[in-house]
């Protein structure tokens with residue numbers, strides 16, 4: 001619409017045309033009665049490298065040719081730190097990381113918090129603020145932490161910095177993950193990929209270890 005166009009704004013509320021109506025999204029801030037559980041007894045020790053949950057994962061898989069190859073280390077509490085080196089294949093604008101890939105890095109890091117609770121969970125909702133551009137060759141230093149657990153919902157937040165772990169914030173995120181059983185993956189995933197994952201004894205062990213009973 002032209003700035004000088006005198007047309008009044010479209011009607012609000014239920015009369016507003018579906019094409020411009022906002023959708024109701026769940027908050028990513030935990031409710032007041034959310035809890036902060038202790039680290040699971042099986043959680044990786046503070047300082048431990050978490051390792052990839054799946055070799056072909058775009059976020060953390062070492063075998064993905066253009067993946068982010070994010071590395072994640074367990075923190076002291078319900079937190080992790082992660083690093084993602086932005087490579088030329090990750091560009092959006094010339095010489096700059098694509099925003100969607102930065103979101104993927106945040107998603108992957110927030111998802112890895114589930115190791116600390118020893119439960120499998122998938123992203124239900126993810127919000128991000130892009131604060132400054134991230135140049136190719138820079139390392140995004142991410143710190144992520146759990147902010148609350150409510151039933152099957154795990155709430156978390158993260159900050160990504162450039163120029164070092166204490167550098168300026170480039171991206172912030174808040175997420176809501178929902179705990180799922182192993183069947184979530186075996187039911188919905190492409191059969192040949194599920195088979196490949198489960199045929200790998202290490203992957204199978206990890207997958208079973210992740211199983212939860214919501």
Ligand SMILES: CCCCCCCCCCCCCC(=O)SCCNC(=O)CCNC(=O)[C@H](O)C(C)(C)COP(=O)(O)OP(=O)(O)OC[C@H]1O[C@@H](n2cnc3c(N)ncnc32)[C@H](O)[C@@H]1OP(=O)(O)O
Pocket residue numbers: 026053054107108111120121122123124125151152153176178180185186194197198207210
């Ligand atoms: C074999 C290899 C295994 C590898 C294992 C490790 C993999 C790690 C991978 C990590 C990769 C990186 C990570 C990735 O990229 S994960 C990939 C991206 N995410 C997905 O594909 C998830 C797609 N969505 C679903 O599958 C279902 O909708 C889920 C499972 C999420 C819920 O369906 P389900 O039928 O199960 O649950 P429910 O409907 O009874 O709801 C339960 C509660 O949750 C609340 N809720 C639900 N949805 C949302 C939402 N969208 N926002 C906010 N809230 C939501 C809901 O209100 C309710 O709350 P309450 O009423 O209790 O208060």
